[in-house]
Amino acid sequence: MQVNIPLIKTIDNSYNITIDTLEEKYFDTKVAIITNPKVAGLHLGYLLSKISAKELYIITVPDGEEYKNQDSINLILESLFNHRFNRKSMLLAFGGGVIGDMTGYAASIYQRGIDFIQVPTTLLSQVDASVGGKTGMNNSYGKNLIGAFYQPKAVLIDPYFLTTLPSREFGAGLAEIVKMAITFNKVFFEFLENADLKNAEVLQEAIKQAVQTKADVVAEDEKEHGIRAALNYGHTFGHVIENETKYRRYLHGEAVAIGMVMANNTAVKMGLMSEEEVKRVKTFLEKYNLPINYNIADTEQFYETFFLDKKSSDTTITFIIPNGIGDVKITDEIDKELVLSVLEEF
Ligand SMILES: NC(=O)c1ccc[n+]([C@@H]2O[C@H](COP(=O)([O-])OP(=O)(O)OC[C@H]3O[C@@H](n4cnc5c(N)ncnc54)[C@H](O)[C@@H]3O)[C@@H](O)[C@H]2O)c1
Numbered sequence: 001m002q003v004n005i006p007l008i009k010t011i012d013n014s015y016n017i018t019i020d021t022l023e024e025k026y027f028d029t030k031v032a033i034i035t036n037p038k039v040a041g042l043h044l045g046y047l048l049s050k051i052s053a054k055e056l057y058i059i060t061v062p063d064g065e066e067y068k069n070q071d072s073i074n075l076i077l078e079s080l081f082n083h084r085f086n087r088k089s090m091l092l093a094f095g096g097g098v099i100g101d102m103t104g105y106a107a108s109i110y111q112r113g114i115d116f117i118q119v120p121t122t123l124l125s126q127v128d129a130s131v132g133g134k135t136g137m138n139n140s141y142g143k144n145l146i147g148a149f150y151q152p153k154a155v156l157i158d159p160y161f162l163t164t165l166p167s168r169e170f171g172a173g174l175a176e177i178v179k180m181a182i183t184f185n186k187v188f189f190e191f192l193e194n195a196d197l198k199n200a201e202v203l204q205e206a207i208k209q210a211v212q213t214k215a216d217v218v219a220e221d222e223k224e225h226g227i228r229a230a231l232n233y234g235h236t237f238g239h240v241i242e243n244e245t246k247y248r249r250y251l252h253g254e255a256v257a258i259g260m261v262m263a264n265n266t267a268v269k270m271g272l273m274s275e276e277e278v279k280r281v282k283t284f285l286e287k288y289n290l291p292i293n294y295n296i297a298d299t300e301q302f303y304e305t306f307f308l309d310k311k312s313s314d315t316t317i318t319f320i321i322p323n324g325i326g327d328v329k330i331t332d333e334i335d336k337e338l339v340l341s342v343l344e345e346f
């Protein structure tokens with residue numbers, strides 16, 4: 001005997017990403033702004049001058065990647081229960097990628113899913129973390145190992161928030177921007193090379209192009225069965241660097257910057273990239289004080305650490321290697337010897 005549940009339906013989860021000064025908006029429902037003390041101290045006044053709601057609550061969780069965990073999720077959920085949030089209520093993520101990922105995850109599980117909106121305040125979260133619906137948290141086994149694909153209803157990117165961002169955080173976001181250009185869009189890379197990204201209008205254009213690139217990729221491959229993996233360019237190497245330095249020495253984007261250089265060197269050995277292209281990428285990274293060198297203590301051990309990455313299987317490692325600037329190759333068939341020689345020469 002068999003019972004069939006016909007669940008073939010098309011759900012339209014499309015949403016808009018607005019890159020502009022925040023507009024005034026009233027929500028005719030309960031809204032909780034999820035944020036941390038730092039972002040609240042800097043920008044909550046501004047946000048509240050734009051956003052209002054029938055009932056508005058502020059929920060703060062401690063600031064930092066180390067608090068991207070179950071305790072913070074519980075704190076958010078309990079607060080929502082206390083205030084009797086229901087399926088019609090709305091969460092608003094107000095902060096960097098840590099806040100965005102956790103708010104999205106809390107929204108995905110609270111009463112099996114309520115709506116949320118992203119208001120990202122770091123460059124990295126504006127161009128990367130807030131777009132595409134990956135939500136989650138860390139646990140003792142690693143980063144982002146628990147979570148859900150859960151798309152926001154809207155993303156509101158106001159570049160004004162970036163005026164208070166420390167320059168290292170700015171650079172870390174730029175690393176993710178140039179990642180999108182190198183993997184998908186040569187013209188965008190050329191724009192970045194020649195752009196004065198300290199200029200607000202130019203920066204806004206760069207954010208728009210990065211977001212457009214990510215949006216296109218997500219639209220094609222939401223759950224990362226294929227092309228979305230290309231956005232992990234620089235990350236396979238970068239994650240090992242973060243792991244070896246215990247997540248302390250480098251910001252994520254900085255480790256990715258070094259990782260991109262390593263991937264580029266691999267591309268040269270595979271005949272996919274010219275020395276001149278490698279140089280152009282390095283010049284861009286250096287211009288924004290991103291690191292391009294790293295002292296590898298033990299190349300064998302570095303290689304073994306690839307296998308801890310959640311994108312790798314027990315036997316294969318997936319590498320994202322540029323095929324010139326503006327195109328990319330996803331492969332799990334690179335000889336260990338070749339990778340080791342890249343690491344040894346680094
Ligand atoms: N979901 C995704 O697709 C995706 C993609 C990339 C990264 N991420 C996640 O994003 C996180 C990293 O995001 P992040 O780089 O934004 O880090 P973050 O959220 O920790 O923010 C960095 C620091 O800047 C502070 N801050 C935020 N806005 C500020 C502002 N306007 N002015 C001054 N300080 C400000 C934060 O409070 C924090 O101290 C990681 O947890 C990563 O896993 C997710």
Ligand SMILES: [Zn+2]
Nearest residue numbers: 176235252256
């Ligand atoms: Zn990243």
